[in-house]
Amino acid sequence: MASKLVMNRLRSLYRDNNSIFSTSQNQAIKWRSCQPSPINPPSPNNTSTTTSSSSVNEFELAKFSAIADTWWDAEGPFKPLHLMNPTRLAFIRSTLCRHFRKDPNCTRPFEGLKFVDVGCGGGILSEPLARMGATVTGVDAVDKNIKISRLHADLDPQTSSIEYRCTTAESLVEEQRQFDAVLALEVIEHVADPAGFCKSLSALTIPGGATVISTINRSMRAYATAIVAAEYLLHWLPKGTHQWSSFLTPEELVLILRRASITVQEMAGFVYNPLTGRWSLSDDISVNFIAFGTKPANRDEPLD
Numbered sequence: 001m002a003s004k005l006v007m008n009r010l011r012s013l014y015r016d017n018n019s020i021f022s023t024s025q026n027q028a029i030k031w032r033s034c035q036p037s038p039i040n041p042p043s044p045n046n047t048s049t050t051t052s053s054s055s056v057n058e059f060e061l062a063k064f065s066a067i068a069d070t071w072w073d074a075e076g077p078f079k080p081l082h083l084m085n086p087t088r089l090a091f092i093r094s095t096l097c098r099h100f101r102k103d104p105n106c107t108r109p110f111e112g113l114k115f116v117d118v119g120c121g122g123g124i125l126s127e128p129l130a131r132m133g134a135t136v137t138g139v140d141a142v143d144k145n146i147k148i149s150r151l152h153a154d155l156d157p158q159t160s161s162i163e164y165r166c167t168t169a170e171s172l173v174e175e176q177r178q179f180d181a182v183l184a185l186e187v188i189e190h191v192a193d194p195a196g197f198c199k200s201l202s203a204l205t206i207p208g209g210a211t212v213i214s215t216i217n218r219s220m221r222a223y224a225t226a227i228v229a230a231e232y233l234l235h236w237l238p239k240g241t242h243q244w245s246s247f248l249t250p251e252e253l254v255l256i257l258r259r260a261s262i263t264v265q266e267m268a269g270f271v272y273n274p275l276t277g278r279w280s281l282s283d284d285i286s287v288n289f290i291a292f293g294t295k296p297a298n299r300d301e302p303l304d
């Protein structure tokens, strides 16, 4: 019920403010270790969604490159992502099964679907998605992350089929790749041009497909918990992992996705219980949140 209220509030905000968010924040920086493919002229059937701007922020990538060998250390800097994984997978399973009319109770509900995990890091999300039957492509702009992902996925026959590539969403768009579902979890706060990034995610999504994004809200609570507590008091994350000014509010995310032809259908918060050490889904989107959106099945179909 409360999540419906949140969505109604977001829809009315969109109607009232559909020009507040500027898409002109392109601070493209080249990243040498992972060469994007040359920019081709937009193809005729892709003109509205193709973006030529780079999502790469070299400063952000350097931070991930420095800790790449700790991806699968469940007690290391990626411990929060490991702990959050069952909760975010529960959201993904329920929203995508509903959307693609799959049975959420079977062991491989995503059989027959193609997913791309953009900014896959060490493959913490890609691997369980492959175990749930999806044909998974994982891409990351940091070469070391892709090497770690490949090594780890090859340890299990259920994940060894994952296609890992050191590349970016915009380069996949240039290759005209498309997927049933496009996922970018905890990535958008690290990219150079969030609006351009969302356009690339949309271009990678088939008509009628789904896009899932998680990130951190630009709220005072997020400053206190996700930065001051997590980085400086509890040392869960290396200091400087997150810049508060790079966070997006849920309203901003809804707007930039809408401009990229993705309509957010459902949103949930992740909340941490320090007593149990567990994360759970919640209507509280004031800090960590996840959004599930859809792309119209045909171009002329109006957005919801």
Ligand SMILES: C[S@@+](CC[C@H](N)C(=O)[O-])C[C@H]1O[C@@H](n2cnc3c(N)ncnc32)[C@H](O)[C@@H]1O
Pocket: 055, 056, 057, 060, 061, 064, 065, 081, 118, 119, 120, 121, 122, 123, 124, 125, 139, 140, 141, 142, 145, 167, 168, 169, 184, 185, 186, 187, 190, 191, 192
């Ligand atoms: C916080 S990690 C999230 C990893 C993974 N999505 C997860 O949630 O388990 C962010 C990842 O995004 C990658 N990244 C940052 N900017 C990127 C870009 N422009 N294109 C592709 N990957 C990017 C980083 O290298 C890093 O691995």
Ligand SMILES: [Mg+2]
Pocket: 186, 187, 189, 190, 242
């Ligand atoms: Mg982050």
